[in-house]
Amino acid sequence: MVIPEDRQLNIVVAVKLVPDTNADKRIDPQTRRLVRSAAETVLNPFDEYAIEAGLQLKEQLADGSSVTIVTMAPESGKEVVRKALAMGADRAVMLSDPAFAGSDVWATAYVLAAGIRRIGFDLVLTGTQSTDAITGELPGALAEYLGVPGLTYAREIHVAAGRVRVKRETDTGYQTLSAPLPALASITKSAAEPRFASLKGIMAAKKKEIAVLRLADLEIAQAVGGDGAKLEVTELTASPARAAGKTVTAADGNAGARTIVAFLKERNLL
Amino acid sequence: MIAQQRVSLFELTAEQRAIGELARDFARDEIAPHIERWDREHTFPRELYTKLNAVGLMGMLVPEAYGGVQTGYLSYALAIEEVAKVDAGTAVTLSVHSMICGAIAALGSAAQKDAWLAKVGSEDCIAGFALTEPDAGSDAAAIRGRAARDGDGYVLNGRKQWCTNGGYAGVVMAMFRTGGAGSKGISAFLVDPATPGVAVEKVTRKLGIHTSDTVDLAFADARIPAQALLGHEGAGLSAALGALTAGRIGIAAQAVGILAACLDASVKFAKERSAFGRPIGAFEGIAFKIARMATDLEAARLLVYRAAALADAGRAFAVDASKAKLFASTAARVHASEAVQIHGGYGYTTEFPVERYYRDAKITEIYEGTSEIQQLIIARSLLGRLGD
Ligand SMILES: Cc1cc2nc3c(=O)[nH]c(=O)nc-3n(C[C@H](O)[C@H](O)[C@H](O)COP(=O)(O)OP(=O)(O)OC[C@H]3O[C@@H](n4cnc5c(N)ncnc54)[C@H](O)[C@@H]3O)c2cc1C
Numbered sequence: 001m002v003i004p005e006d007r008q009l010n011i012v013v014a015v016k017l018v019p020d021t022n023a024d025k026r027i028d029p030q031t032r033r034l035v036r037s038a039a040e041t042v043l044n045p046f047d048e049y050a051i052e053a054g055l056q057l058k059e060q061l062a063d064g065s066s067v068t069i070v071t072m073a074p075e076s077g078k079e080v081v082r083k084a085l086a087m088g089a090d091r092a093v094m095l096s097d098p099a100f101a102g103s104d105v106w107a108t109a110y111v112l113a114a115g116i117r118r119i120g121f122d123l124v125l126t127g128t129q130s131t132d133a134i135t136g137e138l139p140g141a142l143a144e145y146l147g148v149p150g151l152t153y154a155r156e157i158h159v160a161a162g163r164v165r166v167k168r169e170t171d172t173g174y175q176t177l178s179a180p181l182p183a184l185a186s187i188t189k190s191a192a193e194p195r196f197a198s199l200k201g202i203m204a205a206k207k208k209e210i211a212v213l214r215l216a217d218l219e220i221a222q223a224v225g226g227d228g229a230k231l232e233v234t235e236l237t238a239s240p241a242r243a244a245g246k247t248v249t250a251a252d253g254n255a256g257a258r259t260i261v262a263f264l265k266e267r268n269l270l
Numbered sequence: 271m272i273a274q275q276r277v278s279l280f281e282l283t284a285e286q287r288a289i290g291e292l293a294r295d296f297a298r299d300e301i302a303p304h305i306e307r308w309d310r311e312h313t314f315p316r317e318l319y320t321k322l323n324a325v326g327l328m329g330m331l332v333p334e335a336y337g338g339v340q341t342g343y344l345s346y347a348l349a350i351e352e353v354a355k356v357d358a359g360t361a362v363t364l365s366v367h368s369m370i371c372g373a374i375a376a377l378g379s380a381a382q383k384d385a386w387l388a389k390v391g392s393e394d395c396i397a398g399f400a401l402t403e404p405d406a407g408s409d410a411a412a413i414r415g416r417a418a419r420d421g422d423g424y425v426l427n428g429r430k431q432w433c434t435n436g437g438y439a440g441v442v443m444a445m446f447r448t449g450g451a452g453s454k455g456i457s458a459f460l461v462d463p464a465t466p467g468v469a470v471e472k473v474t475r476k477l478g479i480h481t482s483d484t485v486d487l488a489f490a491d492a493r494i495p496a497q498a499l500l501g502h503e504g505a506g507l508s509a510a511l512g513a514l515t516a517g518r519i520g521i522a523a524q525a526v527g528i529l530a531a532c533l534d535a536s537v538k539f540a541k542e543r544s545a546f547g548r549p550i551g552a553f554e555g556i557a558f559k560i561a562r563m564a565t566d567l568e569a570a571r572l573l574v575y576r577a578a579a580l581a582d583a584g585r586a587f588a589v590d591a592s593k594a595k596l597f598a599s600t601a602a603r604v605h606a607s608e609a610v611q612i613h614g615g616y617g618y619t620t621e622f623p624v625e626r627y628y629r630d631a632k633i634t635e636i637y638e639g640t641s642e643i644q645q646l647i648i649a650r651s652l653l654g655r656l657g658d
Contacts, residue, residue, distance in 0.1 A: 079284045086288060196296055199326025199339040202288045 009065040009122040013054045014112055015047040015084060017077040018132040032233040034132060041080050046127030048194035050187040053157055054125050055088045066090040068119055072100055072111050078210055085205035086197030093119055097215040102226025105137045113145030114218040123164060124184040128153060139186035149179035155190045289341055290348035296325060297356035305357050309626055314483045316438055323394045331372040332391030336383060343578035347523040354527025358630040359481030361527060365520030366434045370397035370443050373513040377501050386441055386460060395440035400430035400487055401510050408643050411453040411507055415489065417446035423496050426489040436485040437470050439463055445506045458506035459498045467492030478629030517638045518591040519581065522574045525598035525634040529567045532609035532627050536560055539613050556612055563605045570598035589651045596644040599634035606631035
């Protein structure tokens, strides 16, 4: 499929609803899953960077291209999704069905891909990870299920002439990658800071559509949700308590600094 | 989300919650990282208001036709509370600014609304309020500053004291005497502080709210056009008191925000700090302080929400606003002191924010009507003017 250069783009941003990062969290020892009701739900903070990137692309293109938010979440998360609309996204689609509950990364990517195909897309944007599960696997899996190139860890993204180009962060530097649309890119936290949802945006969001798609609305050929999960958490252990720190006592600041520098050098930390 | 913290008689709408969250996120990202330094250096962060304007929080009481987003008083109170939780100084700047927006929307002529509302509501122009003079505070009817009719305008002379936002304002609602002594001789004007003859005479240093700008404005033969008159001659004191009545919702919400910050800090510290081998929160002497603080916070909040909801419903709310301000400001002052006490010596140092809350809380009992004046208003609503 070749996207004509002058066609408006359907930018789809996949987001996750997660427990408030600041709230106390609890794990159910029986199910070994996070107790979701115990914490308040927010947009995954990483995903706000993807929303911002999508909105900026839309503003730069200024040709009627649109940003659609998609999330797999219970309908009770509607008001959280509305925040993305208040930031400026055009519409949202929630993939909500009891059958989706308990999905692992694989099933989530599979269901999201079905939803995104149903919506129609030219460019899919995601965050790099979620603050709850922190697997960082979803963007790759989603690109795979959509059958499009996955350009991960983008700190800059441009779209022109039917292609997407990103500056990709690696441990040692940057890569510039380019791929034809349709494609997927995951956006890092070093991309543009997410905007605030303005008061006008909040008012406008009241009138924007949040559509709900159920299992039956999607082309899904495999078991999803808890039944279809391929990944099982078999055991949970708390990380060991940190050992007590080392206190350096010295005659004066200079001597103290020297001791600390020597300590760090010994461990190749300097 | 904010909703759950605020279980109350008032079920907040999704939109009201979203506005509270916007204010909370904004304060967290744009104020919290700087507040220690701003407080220490008495900084008025002018550029912050450009950002607040950009997200629409400067136009909460401005009709949409003038570029604002008329959110109503309840949303407004939620936003002020969230901002005050991080910085009470920013909260009062916003509150006074919005009070003037509301006054122009309510009392302004079509021409005045055209000239000023879009400016204050969406064009990054801050508004101020100038009633108090060196010799007239609670007894506002005693002001002496004169506006003398002269041809097609007025000439202003006098001194206005402690004008909040005065040094950065693009418009000031200022009360001057146009007639004889007493309340009927006072008129309200919308004055551009850039008018020749208007000068900032003094920037006042204060116990708290260091990020709020408090200045004396001197008027020396300052000539303003006749169109600057808000309402009609002689209606100035009632215009000012009307504005202050609504303003009290903002100040009461400011006190609630300070109180909420005190509670959060106290709960955290009581869990973390140990003495005699246990967290200090395990001592009844500390735990009960926190219980009372939480109870007064909720009571103060409900009074504020109720006054705001009455205002939004177009019902009489003056006495309710006085009760809300009286209760919330007293609670903020009392519990800010308790928050310092819970923190012990740490609470007295600038290492912890509670010393700032303690300094900031006091002003809520003074401006926009002292607690004595609030009690006067409440008592008169029950007793009438006995002995007058
Ligand atoms: C930081 C700050 C910002 C301010 N911002 C503004 C502003 O933007 N615009 C503006 O116009 N003003 C402003 N003010 C002024 C403020 O509103 C007045 O200080 C306040 O109304 C009290 O007036 P006063 O200071 O003259 O005290 P006074 O009126 O002299 O009162 C002194 C004491 O007597 C008590 N008292 C007075 N009358 C009575 C009575 N009838 N019964 C019982 N007790 C009484 C008072 O409650 C108080 O305890 C500000 C003040 C401060 C400190």
